[in-house]
Amino acid sequence: MVTSLYLMPTGKCNCVCDYCYCPEGGKRGDPDLFMRIAESFTAHICNSNPTARPQIRFTGGEPWLEKELLLEITDHFFRWVPHGWVVVNTNATILPADRLRDFRGERKLIHVVSLDGTEILHDSRRKMADGRGSFREVIKGVKILIDLDLPIYLNTVLDTESFAHLPELLRFISSELGLEELSISLLHRDEDPLSPVERYGLLENAYSEASSHSIRLGGHHRLLLGYWIPELRCDAGNSTALVDPRGMVHACQRFVGRVKPDCMWTEDFDWDGFKSGQQSGPVCGGEDDHHVGKKLYELYRKEYPEYLHSHHLDRILFGVLS
Numbered sequence: 483m484v485t486s487l488y489l490m491p492t493g494k495c496n497c498v499c500d501y502c503y504c505p506e507g508g509k510r511g512d513p514d515l516f517m518r519i520a521e522s523f524t525a526h527i528c529n530s531n532p533t534a535r536p537q538i539r540f541t542g543g544e545p546w547l548e549k550e551l552l553l554e555i556t557d558h559f560f561r562w563v564p565h566g567w568v569v570v571n572t573n574a575t576i577l578p579a580d581r582l583r584d585f586r587g588e589r590k591l592i593h594v595v596s597l598d599g600t601e602i603l604h605d606s607r608r609k610m611a612d613g614r615g616s617f618r619e620v621i622k623g624v625k626i627l628i629d630l631d632l633p634i635y636l637n638t639v640l641d642t643e644s645f646a647h648l649p650e651l652l653r654f655i656s657s658e659l660g661l662e663e664l665s666i667s668l669l670h671r672d673e674d675p676l677s678p679v680e681r682y683g684l685l686e687n688a689y690s691e692a693s694s695h696s697i698r699l700g701g702h703h704r705l706l707l708g709y710w711i712p713e714l715r716c717d718a719g720n721s722t723a724l725v726d727p728r729g730m731v732h733a734c735q736r737f738v739g740r741v742k743p744d745c746m747w748t749e750d751f752d753w754d755g756f757k758s759g760q761q762s763g764p765v766c767g768g769e770d771d772h773h774v775g776k777k778l779y780e781l782y783r784k785e786y787p788e789y790l791h792s793h794h795l796d797r798i799l800f801g802v803l804s
């Protein structure tokens with residue numbers, strides 16, 4: 483049964499990052515279609531009353547480019563599913579601060595914001611469309627969310643270059659922003675992928691740095707541990723469905739543009755019985771990932787037993803955990 487709906491209402495973005503995972507070539511979806519999808523999902527949740535926490539997650543492109551749609555869907559979902567979550571993955575540079583005031587203190591409206599480092603490093607990779615670095619705008623957005631008492635989590639893309647700046651970033655988010663958690667995503671470049679040894683090395687060092695700054699880490703790498711820690715087993719395509727800007731349904735955001743979609747979303751979409759036929763192998767990884775997961779598991783057992791169970795942060799970051 484689908485309990486976590488991912489919506490990709492637009493592939494457009496106001497930023498031009500060096501690496502952009504959005505494969506939709508800047509297409510905008512039909513807002514009416516997305517509203518109907520959200521209404522249908524909300525009705526399904528009300529009728530089925532699942533034990534898992536129901537959630538709508540916006541991703542993109544930059545979802546806040548579709549602010550009227552986001553606000554309308556969020557209002558509708560919270561009205562009918564008051565215990566649900568709405569999670570927005572955003573660059574935080576165009577938050578509608580005036581409209582978000584209506585949600586002040588609403589702990590169920592959660593933002594996950596991309597921040598790759600302190601100013602020089604972040605601006606070298608993540609720029610606004612006019613070429614300016616986006617760091618100052620991002621921090622302005624982060625402070626708006628903090629002032630409104632809305633939950634915020636940061637995600638940083640990590641590679642060997644950005645790792646050198648990680649201690650500085652950890653200090654900044656802890657002392658300047660008062661945050662205690664950080665999600666990290668390992669940078670994947672098809673043309674120059676990191677080896678399993680490099681990936682594990684980055685993660686091992688990141689855990690060590692984070693520990694010395696009393697910051698908890700999370701991120702997609704945690705799903706590599708599902709074989710050893712069942713709570714972290716990815717259930718994408720059973721409990722999740724993602725709709726891309728064309729209205730096509732996928733199991734997971736990372737499959738968009740890389741794997742054939744399951745189907746087009748239609749009014750009779752079967753939320754109860756959906757089972758994605760997408761093959762996860764080429765995207766979720768194979769033996770190399772298994773190796774990294776095993777090494778991480780050993781690291782947790784030896785150094786960080788607190789990471790051996792799923793944590794609130796894992797569920798904030800992923801709707802794919804059942």
Ligand code: SF4
Pocket residue numbers: 495496497498499501502503504542543544572573596608
């Ligand atoms: S903010 Fe996100 S969607 Fe926009 S260009 Fe950067 S990576 Fe792509």
Ligand code: SF4
Pocket residue numbers: 702705716717718733734735736762765766802
């Ligand atoms: S289905 Fe998606 S979220 Fe799950 S492991 Fe694969 S890439 Fe990650």
